[in-house]
Amino acid sequence: FKREALMAAQLSHPNMAGVFDYVQDNGRPCIVMEFVNGETLAERLARAGRLDVVEAVRIASGLLSALRSAHDAGIVHRDVKPGNVMLAAKGDVKVTDFGIARAASDHTLTETGMVIGTAHYLAPEQVSGRPATPSSDLYSVGAILYEMLAGKKPFEAETPIAVAMKRLTEDPAPLRTVRGDVPAPVAQVIERALARDPAERYTSAEEMRRALEGAFAASQPATAPQTIAPTPTEILPIADALPPNAAETVAVRPAALAPQPPPKTGESLPAAVAERRRREYRRLIVILGLLAVGVATAVILVLALVGGGTDVVAVPTFVGHTYTDATAMARRAGLTVVEDERPSRRAAGTVFGQDIRAGTQVVQGAQVTLIVSNGTPPAAGTPVPDVRGKKQDEATRTLKDAGFTVKVTYVQAGGVDPGTVVGQNPGPNDTAQPGQQVAIVVATSPPKGHGKHKGGEG
Incomplete structure (x- = not known):
């Protein structure tokens, strides 16, 4: 529980x-x-x-x-x-x-x-x-x-x-x-x-x-565009066209033709016009500045999306699949795999471990080692410590203190600090013989400008 x-x-x-x-x-x-x-x-x-x-x-x-x-x-x-x-x-x-x-x-x-x-x-x-x-x-x-x-x-x-x-x-x-x-x-x-x-x-x-x-x-059915039928022009009799109180009807001028208010006290007409033009000019400068910022942002986004960056993918969960299925999954994710066949009580051909943890963000083309069962029970040995998430130096000390030798490989990964162990082979709590080599996978920074991100298979 x-x-x-x-x-x-x-x-x-x-x-x-x-x-x-x-x-x-x-x-x-x-x-x-x-x-x-x-x-x-x-x-x-x-x-x-x-x-x-x-x-x-x-x-x-x-x-x-x-x-x-x-x-x-x-x-x-x-x-x-x-x-x-x-x-x-x-x-x-x-x-x-x-x-x-x-x-x-x-x-x-x-x-x-x-x-x-x-x-x-x-x-x-x-x-x-x-x-x-x-x-x-x-x-x-x-x-x-x-x-x-x-x-x-x-x-x-x-x-x-x-x-x-x-x-x-x-x-x-x-x-x-x-x-x-x-x-x-x-x-x-x-x-x-x-x-x-x-x-x-x-x-x-x-x-x-x-x-x-x-x-x-x-x-879902597409929504048909609404068409607005033109309103036919109707000719009305003069008697119907005029309002009952036509004699009281007031003419309204367009705003552009309406008399302008007089200038403020002590301000000549030319000075008032000049001030109004200065305000409009300042407003135009602000608008143009905002437009420039918007255009620059759009250009940066387009370059990030289409500008030749390296795709980053999430490593799928290969464990539990057959090696054939796992290979197909890796191909779809743009990853390469290496088979490491080991004794296990699991059915032969079943993946029971992977050297890079599922969900880790790595660049496309990265190599993942799959630990595959050969169907024979393993010999008694020493449990391998879990060093994932540790820094390289600490992980190396932990494994050597447990009696194992260490091999280090690197993978460009996102979402973790460089120098962090993101995988190991043999996996955590698997058994190995004293002196056997344990390979750890250490994250390095992805290339600058890596753009598109693709999800891996769950």
């Missing part, structure tokens, strides 16, 4: 219910959470049956935004369901209960063979006992979207186990056969999120959010 609280406290996002503290009351562990005045999505669905498309898209967008933040921090929720989505009275969407969330590099909750989650929203890979990944959370979001729009869950059966097993061999009924007014582009986004093969789903929560919002926007 304390582990849950400490992990949740690391996350901060407008669409997450904040965790403020961990306490014990008469020996009972408790967490102090943000109070959300509202109802859960499960309660809303029980009351309303199904939601309007616009409301469902709004809720899912907030949910995906929260998951993006968690995935970027290397954390998978693993139990995304309507009961863990709060709808505040003011309309805010808040994701709660990261209680069984885990760091993407932490396998302690899966090595015992446990399947953790809620049957109706579990991804197929979770049902089959494989580790949950960010893609598993996206499947759960797809299931929630389906339920919000269809008014029923994607799969129904008599027992939770039967529900979970259905998704290994079946696809849900096409959403538009259940509810015909769901726009086809929106339905296609949901169907892709519910793909049984994780490789066929969206690669990140941000990609799915953009696809969902884009599909909804594309399905």
Whole structure:
């Protein structure tokens, strides 16, 4: 429970219910959470049956935004369901209960063979006992979207186990056969999120959010421009054209032709005109100055966007994927990977570590080492200390004091101080033999003028 609280406290996002503290009351562990005045999505669905498309898209967008933040921090929720989505009275969407969330590099909750989650929203890979990944959370979001729009869950059966097993061999009924007014582009986004093969789903929560919002926007009818019919000129009889009190009608001159007020006492007419012109001149100078500043700012922004800077990307979470899938993810992110095959109790070919922490901002083309299981149990050894976040000198001393040799490599990274360790291989708490080499990855400053930023896959 304390582990849950400490992990949740690391996350901060407008669409997450904040965790403020961990306490014990008469020996009972408790967490102090943000109070959300509202109802859960499960309660809303029980009351309303199904939601309007616009409301469902709004809720899912907030949910995906929260998951993006968690995935970027290397954390998978693993139990995304309507009961863990709060709808505040003011309309805010808040994701709660990261209680069984885990760091993407932490396998302690899966090595015992446990399947953790809620049957109706579990991804197929979770049902089959494989580790949950960010893609598993996206499947759960797809299931929630389906339920919000269809008014029923994607799969129904008599027992939770039967529900979970259905998704290994079946696809849900096409959403538009259940509810015909769901726009086809929106339905296609949901169907892709519910793909049984994780490789066929969206690669990140941000990609799915953009696809969902884009599909909804594309399905809205374009607003036709309003045309104003010309008002025909009518010729009225003179009797109708004149007002009843025509004799009292007062002529109004245009302002430009109206008599000007006399100059102030003691001020000649030419002097008054000159003063007025000076005021107008000063006003013109101010306007021209503001325009110059605006043009200069626009030029700087354009140069920053298109001016040949180096793209910066977030390192995806490779852990839990097969090496083949991880290689494809790296290619899409513009990164290169190197395989380091190691003994592990995990299935052969599964990535169980990476030398650069997920979410680290690095320049495109950077190299990431993936630690891949060869399927053989490791020999007993010494746990490798976690030196990520330490300065290079401190990390080197820590590893040498633990009996290891150290190899240092560098990567251009943003968002961290130069000289900070952003990754290591073997990873934290992996075992290694005394005298074995531990490689650490140290951040250097990205090149000046690096412009465009691209998000990585969660």
